[in-house]
Amino acid sequence: MREPWLVVDPKVVVGDPEFGCAQLLWCRLEDIEAQGGLDHHFRLLTEAATLDPERARSWTLARCVDYWLWGVGVGLTNDPARCEAIINWLVEEC
Secondary structure, three states: OOOOOOOOOOOOOOOOHHHHHHHHHHHOHHHHHHOOHHHHHHHHHHHHOOOOHHHHHHHHHHHHHHHHHHHHHHOOOHHHHHHHHHHHHHHHHO
8 A cells, every 4th residue: 555645745866956945945935034144044054955056046036036926926925025035135145
């Protein structure tokens, strides 16, 4: 008999690993802000995973803008606000 849940929200595992940073940030934004902020956690993430920080920033910006626009269009409330906060942080960093 097959299990009812094989995976939850599977992600592609081929390509730039930096692509995955955005989702890790927007899914835990409230915890991240309460425990050291985006600067601290982004640095920890890129260092621990040996990622290129600039490439990770670029992918994070692109994915957050994309998800933000999609989320606003379909009526989401929390995720677009999280993406907006990350976008603002990235813009301030530049």
